[in-house]
Amino acid sequence: MSGTGVGIGQRPENIKQRLVKLLWTGIWLVYLSAPANDLLHGGHSTGVRILGWIGLAAFVTWYMLLLFRTGRGERNSVVLASLGVLATQSTVLALTLGREWLVLFVYVSIASGAALPLRMARWTIPSACALMTLIALATPGGKEFLAGLLIPALLGGFAMTGVRELVRTTVALREARATVAQLAANEERLRLARDLHDLLGHSLSLITLKSELAGRMLPDHPDKAARQVADIEQVSRQALVDVREAVTGYRRPRLAAELAGAKVALTAAGVVADLPADEPDLTGIAEGSETALAWALREAITNVVRHSGARRCTVELLRRQTLDGPVLELSVEDNGSGEKGEGPGNGLTGLTERLEKAGGTLDAGGTRHGFRLIARVPVTATAPAVESAP
Numbered sequence: 001m002s003g004t005g006v007g008i009g010q011r012p013e014n015i016k017q018r019l020v021k022l023l024w025t026g027i028w029l030v031y032l033s034a035p036a037n038d039l040l041h042g043g044h045s046t047g048v049r050i051l052g053w054i055g056l057a058a059f060v061t062w063y064m065l066l067l068f069r070t071g072r073g074e075r076n077s078v079v080l081a082s083l084g085v086l087a088t089q090s091t092v093l094a095l096t097l098g099r100e101w102l103v104l105f106v107y108v109s110i111a112s113g114a115a116l117p118l119r120m121a122r123w124t125i126p127s128a129c130a131l132m133t134l135i136a137l138a139t140p141g142g143k144e145f146l147a148g149l150l151i152p153a154l155l156g157g158f159a160m161t162g163v164r165e166l167v168r169t170t171v172a173l174r175e176a177r178a179t180v181a182q183l184a185a186n187e188e189r190l191r192l193a194r195d196l197h198d199l200l201g202h203s204l205s206l207i208t209l210k211s212e213l214a215g216r217m218l219p220d221h222p223d224k225a226a227r228q229v230a231d232i233e234q235v236s237r238q239a240l241v242d243v244r245e246a247v248t249g250y251r252r253p254r255l256a257a258e259l260a261g262a263k264v265a266l267t268a269a270g271v272v273a274d275l276p277a278d279e280p281d282l283t284g285i286a287e288g289s290e291t292a293l294a295w296a297l298r299e300a301i302t303n304v305v306r307h308s309g310a311r312r313c314t315v316e317l318l319r320r321q322t323l324d325g326p327v328l329e330l331s332v333e334d335n336g337s338g339e340k341g342e343g344p345g346n347g348l349t350g351l352t353e354r355l356e357k358a359g360g361t362l363d364a365g366g367t368r369h370g371f372r373l374i375a376r377v378p379v380t381a382t383a384p385a386v387e388s389a390p
Contacts, residue, residue: 022064028110029060031103035093038100052097059089059104066111079115083124086111087131094135099142102149105132109153113160125157194350196243198295201347202265202302203239207232209268209305231268253294255280259315262301266313269305271334274314281319285328289377292351292358293330296375299347300332303371310336310370319379326379327360335370351375 038044039052066082090104105128112124129150136142136149214228259275266273282290297315304313316331352362360377 031106032056032060034100034103035097038098042098042100044097048097052093055089055093059086059093059107062086062089063107063111066115076116076120080120080124083108083112083115083128087128091131091135094139094142099136099139099145102132102136102139102142102145105129105135106149106153106156109157110160113157114164118161118165121157121161125154125161128157129153190353194354197347197350198298198302199239199242201306202261202298203235203242205302205306206235206265206268207239209265210235213268253291253298255282255290255294255297255317258294258297262297262315265301265305271304271310272312274312276315276317280317282328284326284379285377286358286380289328289358289360289380292354292360293328293375293377295354296330296351296362296373297332299351300373303347303373304332304334304336308334308336308371310334320376322376324378327376328379330375331372332374333367333370333372337370 035052035056039049039056044052062082062085066079066086086108087105090101090108093104094101109125109128112128113121116124132149132153133146136146210228210232214225214232217225217228256279259280263273263275285293301313304310313332313334316329318329318331320327320329348362348364355362355375355377358377360375362373362375364373365371
């Protein structure tokens with residue numbers, strides 16, 4: 001909406017927009033030239049003219065207020081009462097001043113279509129036309145005016161019902177678009193929150209471990225402590241790069257890189273790492289599925305390092321044939337005691353959402369000797385599913 005124009009279904013927000021709407025509505029008042037001409041040249045007495053101008057001004061004011069208030073939540077009973085006032089004014093003016101005043105009923109019909117829902121307007125519009133017909137028959141010379149006013153009253157009234165529905169639809173679409181935009185913003189915030197949790201949780205855990213190692217090594221082995229500090233600097237720089245890429249939405253972690261990072265993190269934590277020796281076979285795995293598995297591996301390793309107290313961690317990457325088709329399965333199992341909670345944390349909840357978007361599943365829970373996390377994603381391309389022994 002521009003500074004002066006008023007979009008359909010939108011209320012005027014400043015003086016210029018109110019003037020534009022007033023001008024657009026006022027154009028149609030030109031058809032009141034017949035009553036105005038009657039007051040000027042109809043041979044009425046001065047008192048009648050004064051009362052006529054007052055009645056015409058009151059009718060126009062009431063009509064404009066009704067149209068300007070349309071869509072602001074008034075009850076239908078208030079609108080019906082206002083239309084009743086307009087119809088009464090039209091009847092009194094037409095009966096007392098003559099046939100030229102029958103045109104007021106056209107405005108009553110149009111106001112009915114603009115201010116009432118269709119289920120009510122389909123009765124009030126014909127009622128206004130019927131009342132105009134009765135008054136025309138009771139007014140001298142009114143029959144000659146009736147034919148020229150009845151059709152505009154009917155067509156104008158029902159045309160305004162279409163305009164009203166168009167306005168309502170436009171408003172609903174505008175509200176729906178705002179809702180979609182809000183949902184998209186919420187989804188983006190959720191994605192960013194998941195990414196930052198996964199990125200910073202892993203990197204800060206590694207920095208903490210290496211800082212502790214450096215502190216223990218510093219008195220007796222300053223050269224080894226210096227290497228740990230150098231590693232801390234490298235990890236922190238990489239974490240900064242990862243956060244920047246996550247914010248821009250371009251970061252896609254790769255499974256091979258996460259396997260290498262997992263070995264470094266586990267070794268630094270003093271955990272014996274049993275990881276696949278070969279490069280992962282990602283044949284038939286969509287990019288989004290690989291990304292979901294990479295996040296699952298990162299979250300699992302972070303939990304092993306931070307919470308499990310494990311001395312050994314085994315990571316397996318297997319292709320399996322399931323009832324739903326071939327899948328690539330990532331399994332991370334440790335022998336630690338872990339930390340018992342009352343439900344899944346933010347990390348596992350975020351992983352579940354990621355894997356569900358990729359068409360996969362996540363299973364996580366305690367075992368007899370530790371904790372196991374299993375993430376599965378579908379294999380989309382034709383490739384032999386191999387059952388690998390643990």
